[in-house]
Each structure stands twice: as C-alpha cells, then as structure tokens.
Amino acid sequence: MLHQLKKIFPSLIVNDDKIKLPQQMYKWYITDNGIKIGISKNELTNRDTALLETFMTPYHAQIPVPSDKELQWKEVIDQTSSMTHQTASSPFRFVYFSMNEQQIEPITFKESIQALFNYKIPILWENEQEGILIEEQSSITGENIPYEQIIDVIMSDLYVNIHFFVGPYLNQYQEAKSQYLTMFRYAPIALTYSDKPVTNYQEAIPYILLEQVGSPFRNELANTILQEFTADTELLQNIQMFLKCNLNVSVTAKELYMHRNSLQYRLDKFIEKTGIDIRQFHQAVTVYLALLANMHKD
The missing domain is CATH 1.10.10.2840 (PucR C-terminal helix-turn-helix domain)
Incomplete structure (x- = not known):
C-alpha cells in the first residue's frame, strides 16, 4: 500500500525516513499495522484528506503512537474487527477525560496515567485535550486507584485540571461503537452541569434529560x-x-x-x-x- 501511495504522493515519508520539510508541513497518519506516515500538506486536497482518513487514522504529532492493543480497540469501535460480534472475555468500560488546552503534553499525561494503574490501560485520543481510557476488568489484578484520587495525584504532580466521565460496564463488543459515540456526546453535557471532577453516567441521567427538553x-x-x-x-x-x-x-x-x-x-x-x-x-x-x-x- 505504501508503495502505491508513494506513486500518488511523492512527498510521502515513513516514521524512519529523514524528514525533508519541517514536521508541521506534513499531514500525519497511522496505518493499520501501526506505521506512521507523513504527506506534504501541499500535495493534499480536501478530497485526498477525506479519502485517506477512511483507511488510516489521522495522527497529531503530539499524540502518542497507538500501541497494538489500542489499535485493536480502535478496530472494535470502528466495527472492522473480527471480534465485533463476540462476547467480551470480561466486562469493559469507557472513561472519558478532558483537560484544558496546552496544560500538558499528551505523552506526559499518558505516562502519568500508566504509572497509576497496575496494567497498561489503553488510551484512545480524540485530540490533544480529550480521549477515552478503556478499563478492562480482566486486567485488574488488585484494587485500582479511584478516579478522584487519580485527579488528586495528577493535580499535585503536574498541576493539570482534568475531568473524568465514567461510563457503564459492557459485555458485548458490538456495543462499543455506540457507547464510544455516546461518551463524547454526553460527557460535555454532564461536565457542564456537574461541578465535580469525576461524574458517573448514573449521576448524569438528569443532566442529559434536561438537555433534551x-x-x-x-x-x-x-x-x-x-x-x-x-x-x-x-x-x-x-x-x-x-x-x-x-x-x-x-x-x-x-x-x-x-x-x-x-x-x-x-x-x-x-x-x-x-x-x-x-x-x-x-x-x-x-x-x-x-x-x-x-x-x-x-
């Protein structure tokens, strides 16, 4: 695929190539097998960008390269995984997070979060300020730190203002896509009404109902x-x-x-x-x- 794309976009580079232009002059993508590529923005039309995003994940230079586990979860959410119609081996839930703009580099945030869990929790970034943590019960070998305490630790160590919206546990991978979209739809509403740094979906129901009317x-x-x-x-x-x-x-x-x-x-x-x-x-x-x-x- 990369060879064919190179014929269409001569400026294409992979993450190991020597960059010929400043990094911000490239549009970056992650392929299905985790390879980061860049294409000069001068070569891309809006139509080209829309087409490339149908089979590659847009990558922002400040967002960490997704791990294999995170790529697997993206396929589950996109409903392109063979696991889509399977029952999950253990319950999982999505936890939305948001931060103020330019408070912390996403890579630093990810490292801080990983240090607070007893396993490598997958993180799917929507942009540099918000994303989803994916909590899997099978990975929990001991008591995890409550999200309220996670916020206290991050605030004291990194001075970052962060909010969490904790979703329900799910058992079917088929539910992942709709729940993922629901989190991004309702989390901002819940965080607007609630003055707490951590809001659970049960608490958010009244907020969501009021917003609907x-x-x-x-x-x-x-x-x-x-x-x-x-x-x-x-x-x-x-x-x-x-x-x-x-x-x-x-x-x-x-x-x-x-x-x-x-x-x-x-x-x-x-x-x-x-x-x-x-x-x-x-x-x-x-x-x-x-x-x-x-x-x-x-």
Missing part, C-alpha cells in the same frame, strides 16, 4: 417549582446541600456550618411558600431537577 421547558420548570426563590442563591444552595445529604437536616447543617434550627427555618420557609415538601423523596426529585434547570436558564 430544551431551554423553554427548563426555564418554565425552574420558575414554576422554585417560584420567588429563583434568585435566592443562598437558600437554593442550602436546599441543594440538603438533597445531597439525603434529606438529612443534621448532616446538612454540619456541612454548611449552620445551626440545625436555622437550616430548618429556611427549609420550612421554602415548603410554606411553594407548597412543595422537599422532605418527601418524589417532591425532592422535582426540586432537584428545577435546581439544575435554574443553574442553566437562558
């Missing part, structure tokens, strides 16, 4: 449920903590460094004015959705 409904929900309190930031924060603490007034008061009676007074005020008893689970759920909607009103 559109801004008019979100605005109506917030105004109808919260009524005169939509702009009372302090009270809404108290209620949000109350919901977070499983409707336990004593625990909430401790978290807020408030006297229990003071908190109870504020909660009673909300209940009296709105007619919604947030001490009852089903009504609390409605208030929770309204709080989220109020945070993202247009």
